[in-house]
Amino acid sequence: GNSVTQMEGPVTLSEEAFLTINCTYTATGYPSLFWYVQYPGEGLQLLLKATKADDKGSNKGFEATYRKETTSFHLEKGSVQVSDSAVYFCALSDHRTGNQFYFGTGTSLTVIP
Amino acid sequence: EAQVTQNPRYLITVTGKKLTVTCSQNMNHEYMSWYRQDPGLGLRQIYYSMNVEVTDKGDVPEGYKVSRKEKRNFPLILESPSPNQTSLYFCASSRDRGEEQPQHFGDGTRLSIL
Numbered sequence: 001g002n003s004v005t006q007m008e009g010p011v012t013l014s015e016e017a018f019l020t021i022n023c024t025y026t027a028t029g030y031p032s033l034f035w036y037v038q039y040p041g042e043g044l045q046l047l048l049k050a051t052k053a054d055d056k057g058s059n060k061g062f063e064a065t066y067r068k069e070t071t072s073f074h075l076e077k078g079s080v081q082v083s084d085s086a087v088y089f090c091a092l093s094d095h096r097t098g099n100q101f102y103f104g105t106g107t108s109l110t111v112i113p
Numbered sequence: 114e115a116q117v118t119q120n121p122r123y124l125i126t127v128t129g130k131k132l133t134v135t136c137s138q139n140m141n142h143e144y145m146s147w148y149r150q151d152p153g154l155g156l157r158q159i160y161y162s163m164n165v166e167v168t169d170k171g172d173v174p175e176g177y178k179v180s181r182k183e184k185r186n187f188p189l190i191l192e193s194p195s196p197n198q199t200s201l202y203f204c205a206s207s208r209d210r211g212e213e214q215p216q217h218f219g220d221g222t223r224l225s226i227l
Contacts, residue, residue: 004155006155036216041220042220042221043117043203043205043218043219043220043221044156044203044205044216044218045218046215046216049215089155089156091156099144099161099163099169100158100161100169100171100172101146101148101156101158101161101216102158102172103148103155103156103157104155105153105154105155106155106156
């Protein structure tokens with residue numbers, strides 16, 4: 001079946017530090033991969049996506065590369081800001097086996113000045 | 114403004130009392146979905162709909178019903194709520210299946226079942 005595993009948090013970083021949030025997946029087909037971000041009291045927003053192997057998604061300084069060989073989609077940012085404090089969710093959708101979405105458990109990030 | 118609107122935002126109710134959470138989108142999206150968010154479990158898909166009159170079960174459909182009679186609306190129905198359905202619920206929509214289109218999420222509905 002399909003599933004997503006994220007590194008557990010919470011993660012606390014100082015401003016301008018390097019961020020990595022690990023995400024690995026299991027899929028029976030050819031999934032598309034996503035990172036969503038949830039700010040306090042809000043719904044999720046798409047941060048970036050990649051739809052096939054070796055694609056790199058990027059947005060707002062965040063990047064993630066679809067690695068089929070390691071079934072991973074790790075989120076990275078070179079220099080985090082206080083405004084990046086949020087919960088980050090890795091997700092997959094495998095349209096060949098259905099139209100469901102599968103989310104990881106979420107990783108809470110706090111950036112301190 | 115493009116948005117997904119859920120109502121109510123908060124609800125405290127008792128076991129067995131039927132309730133409906135409404136969801137409406139103004140973007141003419143075909144795909145709509147309901148999720149529940151629980152600590153340590155992330156988001157889990159309850160039901161989704163590819164278009165009017167087409168609905169399918171997600172990972173955790175037990176105890177829930179949905180309907181899609183109009184494109185813009187996708188209500189979530191709890192016929193006989195139980196305490197294990199206490200959770201934060203999100204409705205989402207996307208232009209089509211969503212594997213390449215972003216899902217737009219509502220602000221959430223926090224349900225407490227006593």
